[in-house]
Amino acid sequence: MSISARATIDALSPGAPGGEVAELDVRRDFPILTRQFDGNPLVYLDSASTAQKPQVVIEALAEHLRAHNANVHRGVYALAQEADAAYEQARARVAAFTGAEAKTTIFTKNVTEAINLVAYAWGRTNVGAGDAVLITQMEHHANIVPWQQLCKERGAQLRYLEVDESGQLDPTQLDGELERGDVKLVAFTHVSNVLGTINPVAQMTARIRAAGAISLVDGAQAVPHMPVDVTEVGADFYAWTGHKALGPTGIGVLHGRAELLEEMPPFLTGGDMIASVELDGATWNELPYKFEAGTPPIAEAVGLGTAVEYLRALGMERVREHEGALTAHLLTRLAEVPGLRIAGPPHAEERGGIASFTIEGIHPHDVAEIANRGGVCIRAGHHCAQPLMRCLRVAATARASVGIYNTPAEIDTLLDTLLAGREVFGL
Amino acid sequence: MDDLYRDYILDHYKRPRNFGALEPHDLEAEEHNPLCGDELSVQIRVKDGRIEDLRFDGHGCAISQASASIASEELKGMELEEVGKLGADWMLDLLGIPVSATRRKCALLNLKVVRGAVSGDRDWPV
Numbered sequence: 001m002s003i004s005a006r007a008t009i010d011a012l013s014p015g016a017p018g019g020e021v022a023e024l025d026v027r028r029d030f031p032i033l034t035r036q037f038d039g040n041p042l043v044y045l046d047s048a049s050t051a052q053k054p055q056v057v058i059e060a061l062a063e064h065l066r067a068h069n070a071n072v073h074r075g076v077y078a079l080a081q082e083a084d085a086a087y088e089q090a091r092a093r094v095a096a097f098t099g100a101e102a103k104t105t106i107f108t109k110n111v112t113e114a115i116n117l118v119a120y121a122w123g124r125t126n127v128g129a130g131d132a133v134l135i136t137q138m139e140h141h142a143n144i145v146p147w148q149q150l151c152k153e154r155g156a157q158l159r160y161l162e163v164d165e166s167g168q169l170d171p172t173q174l175d176g177e178l179e180r181g182d183v184k185l186v187a188f189t190h191v192s193n194v195l196g197t198i199n200p201v202a203q204m205t206a207r208i209r210a211a212g213a214i215s216l217v218d219g220a221q222a223v224p225h226m227p228v229d230v231t232e233v234g235a236d237f238y239a240w241t242g243h244k245a246l247g248p249t250g251i252g253v254l255h256g257r258a259e260l261l262e263e264m265p266p267f268l269t270g271g272d273m274i275a276s277v278e279l280d281g282a283t284w285n286e287l288p289y290k291f292e293a294g295t296p297p298i299a300e301a302v303g304l305g306t307a308v309e310y311l312r313a314l315g316m317e318r319v320r321e322h323e324g325a326l327t328a329h330l331l332t333r334l335a336e337v338p339g340l341r342i343a344g345p346p347h348a349e350e351r352g353g354i355a356s357f358t359i360e361g362i363h364p365h366d367v368a369e370i371a372n373r374g375g376v377c378i379r380a381g382h383h384c385a386q387p388l389m390r391c392l393r394v395a396a397t398a399r400a401s402v403g404i405y406n407t408p409a410e411i412d413t414l415l416d417t418l419l420a421g422r423e424v425f426g427l
Numbered sequence: 428m429d430d431l432y433r434d435y436i437l438d439h440y441k442r443p444r445n446f447g448a449l450e451p452h453d454l455e456a457e458e459h460n461p462l463c464g465d466e467l468s469v470q471i472r473v474k475d476g477r478i479e480d481l482r483f484d485g486h487g488c489a490i491s492q493a494s495a496s497i498a499s500e501e502l503k504g505m506e507l508e509e510v511g512k513l514g515a516d517w518m519l520d521l522l523g524i525p526v527s528a529t530r531r532k533c534a535l536l537n538l539k540v541v542r543g544a545v546s547g548d549r550d551w552p553v
Contacts, residue, residue: 364488365488381462386464425437
């Protein structure tokens, strides 16, 4: 199976250098970019929500379903062995992409499920009354609500690290919280999905470990956009998701430290995650299968394996360079709009390719509506980060986010729609 | 002429009628639109089974604010029984602009909050 996916990747060898400002010439790899809306070419600036998919990923999914589909881990026939090999090759590719071990790389449905896995399997056995879980004000709901539920259930305290005016965390506040001695786990995002802030994850995980606490990093907005080596990050748990990394929906990833995963009870129980089942009990399968109950998302894993190969072939340094240049252009152009305020760090090098903004006199929802008229896709709302919205003292923001397939000209199109929008609103 | 952001829509958005607090009031309710974080509340004074006066308060997009403002002018003097029977079409006709499926919730938020205040019906699907 791997042979066909491999061949497709080679045939569509991505990213011949574009010639100017770190531009990647990958647009032809993404068939959806040829779509038009009301005569306007699609300008997709919502990659922080989900990324578009290159042809190789679409083809890998289809090819798996067309020629290699069987359930995994139970068939002796040749077709089932192909499916097994494809699934495990996907795991190996995904693990290699982030510098992790295959054995400690667990496939989940998404980041939400990955965090819930830790909150249930690790949290319910390690967090009790009098303990604290520490998160930050810039978290996505996926990294808030599972900890709220855990703390409520166990009588533990949930505390928040604050976000300052420039959208950054304060390292001394982390130190202060850790010194209190009750923090069992610190969960925080690598890159904020609203502010774009890149947190100093390696420094933070080192401090957390030195204080005897466990760390969980939400890498959903980091892995698709910059080189990430989970060994260098040093987190006990690191979660990310496939669909933001050019892969299919329905496939997420949890990297965990082996000793912790070994000690933890399973999260979901049932088929595939057992070693044996007796009438009155069961024993658990080895890692990573202990945490993959039921038939896993096999074709989705294969698709993600192809997506990370595609990104690896492009080179994540180049991806970051390209998106960094786009982000700088985005910040510069947005600043031209009267009454527009951008949340988060002021400089492109301090942030991922995300810019959340408000325009005086136009509600974010209307900003997105007006952008849509030019074929431009941006998000408006609270971006699943309501506590952060309250910190920013806004009900909602508009958010533009870039991907490898975007160009400076597309950002200029966004600007045209925003300026036209001000006119519509008589500003 | 803009299809959606017509002059009267923007006029109601920028200068919403019947917004603020109403004291004293007999009925009140609030709702929010989880999609966009919009919040809208209403306070209603009742006399002889009719809405004597009402005020909306909150924040939201042009469509949700203009809808509330336009509706407020029609709701004044309406019998409560009649208010309880108002449907989505009433509001959308009143608004007079093409509303996409995603903006429907914005347009109908005010009717949802009014129905909540008048009949305690918090689960009206919009």
